[in-house]
Amino acid sequence: MREPIVLNWAGGEHPFLLRIGEMIALEKACGSGIAPVFARLRSSLTGAPTWHVADITETLRLGMIGGGIPRQEAQEIVSVTVDRVGLMALAPTAMSVLFASLKSDGDEEEDDGDTADSKQKKKVTRQP
Numbered sequence: 001m002r003e004p005i006v007l008n009w010a011g012g013e014h015p016f017l018l019r020i021g022e023m024i025a026l027e028k029a030c031g032s033g034i035a036p037v038f039a040r041l042r043s044s045l046t047g048a049p050t051w052h053v054a055d056i057t058e059t060l061r062l063g064m065i066g067g068g069i070p071r072q073e074a075q076e077i078v079s080v081t082v083d084r085v086g087l088m089a090l091a092p093t094a095m096s097v098l099f100a101s102l103k104s105d106g107d108e109e110e111d112d113g114d115t116a117d118s119k120q121k122k123k124v125t126r127q128p
């Protein structure tokens with residue numbers, strides 16, 4: 001199973017991980033696939049941002065949930081942090097969370113991250 005990354009960001013130091021279930025929830029929240037969400041977040045590095053509010057807030061919130069933070073606490077941390085530092089400052093952090101969650105680390109099993117908090121394991125098949 002992949003391990004969360006721990007980031008020291010504007011909201012403190014927290015573990016983040018987007019498993020399959022959180023990625024599907026992110027796609028639903030953002031109204032687009034995971035690749036366009038990543039591309040929009042990445043655009044903040046070029047000086048011509050195209051991200052949507054949910055691209056940032058939901059990536060951070062769902063990443064914290066996937067990292068083990070309770071849902072209500074994750075929501076509160078993200079809301080307080082957005083109010084304190086603004087969205088522009090958080091776009092690179094959201095991009096880092098998504099990038100780390102998308103890259104393969106060689107594990108063969110992954111917790112499915114079912115939004116119903118399912119703890120079942122599913123075999124992930126890797127394609128060449």
